[in-house]
Amino acid sequence: MISFLSLVLVLVAFSQGSVQAQDKPMSRAEAKAAFEKADRALNEAWAVAKQKLPEGDFNKLKEDQRAWVEYRDYLARSPMYTGADGQGELALDAPEYLEAAAGLEEERTTWLKGLTHEWKDETLTGLWTDSYGGSIEIVEREGHLHFVIQCVRGPTSHVGGLAGIAVWNSTIGWFSDKGREKDKTDETNLSFVLTDKRLEINGANTGYYHGARAYFNGSYVKVKALDAKAQAKVVKAAKAGEVPEE
Structure with missing residues (x-):
C-alpha cells in the first residue's frame, strides 16, 4: 500500500511547496x-498574528515557532532532503539550504495566515495543514467528517495516506477502520479535537497507512476553502476508503 502511495504523495508534497531541490538548482x-x-x-504573517491573537495564544505560538525553526533547519541543512552533495550539515549560506528553507517558510507562512484568517464557512470543510509536511482535506456533513489525510515526513520523505469518515460532535471527532480490511487485525483510530482554529489530530495503530517515520499527528490549521468539485472528490475517496490519485 505504501509503495503505491509513495509517488502520489511526494507529488502532493511538491505541489504544496514542501520539499526538495528543483531539477535545476538555484544559484547562490x-x-x-x-x-x-x-x-x-x-515576518509579515508573524506580525499579524501578534496583533490579532490573545496574549496567551501568542505566547504558545512563540514556543511553537521556536520548534518549527529547528525543524526547518534540520530539513533544509540535510543533504538527503535537498539533494546536495556531501554527508554533513549544509552551511546556512549554502544555496541548497536557502532554497529549501524558502520553500518551508512559504508553507509556514500559509499556516500562520490560516491561524488568523476569518473564514466565511464555519464548518471544518477545507484544506488544513500542520506546516510539518502534513495535510488533510475535510468535508463536514451531517455530523461526519469525510477526510483524506496525507503526509511526507523527514529528510528521507517517509509518506502516508488515509481516507475515511469520522464521527463528528461539535468539537470532537473519532475515526475507526475496524472491519474495513479483512486481513488487518489491529484497529486504527484517529481523534480530532478542535480548539479555536487548530484541529489537533492524534492517531493510534496508524502504521499500516504510512512509512516508518511518518505520522498523522499534528496541529492543523485551515488554509484553503474547497470548491464543489474538490469536495465531491474528498467525499468519494472517504466513502471508498482510498486516497485518490493526483
Whole structure:
C-alpha cells in the first residue's frame, strides 16, 4: 500500500511547496533572494498574528515557532532532503539550504495566515495543514467528517495516506477502520479535537497507512476553502476508503 502511495504523495508534497531541490538548482544569488522574500512574508504573517491573537495564544505560538525553526533547519541543512552533495550539515549560506528553507517558510507562512484568517464557512470543510509536511482535506456533513489525510515526513520523505469518515460532535471527532480490511487485525483510530482554529489530530495503530517515520499527528490549521468539485472528490475517496490519485 505504501509503495503505491509513495509517488502520489511526494507529488502532493511538491505541489504544496514542501520539499526538495528543483531539477535545476538555484544559484547562490537566486537562492538568497528567494529566502529573503520568503522570510519577509513569514515576518509579515508573524506580525499579524501578534496583533490579532490573545496574549496567551501568542505566547504558545512563540514556543511553537521556536520548534518549527529547528525543524526547518534540520530539513533544509540535510543533504538527503535537498539533494546536495556531501554527508554533513549544509552551511546556512549554502544555496541548497536557502532554497529549501524558502520553500518551508512559504508553507509556514500559509499556516500562520490560516491561524488568523476569518473564514466565511464555519464548518471544518477545507484544506488544513500542520506546516510539518502534513495535510488533510475535510468535508463536514451531517455530523461526519469525510477526510483524506496525507503526509511526507523527514529528510528521507517517509509518506502516508488515509481516507475515511469520522464521527463528528461539535468539537470532537473519532475515526475507526475496524472491519474495513479483512486481513488487518489491529484497529486504527484517529481523534480530532478542535480548539479555536487548530484541529489537533492524534492517531493510534496508524502504521499500516504510512512509512516508518511518518505520522498523522499534528496541529492543523485551515488554509484553503474547497470548491464543489474538490469536495465531491474528498467525499468519494472517504466513502471508498482510498486516497485518490493526483
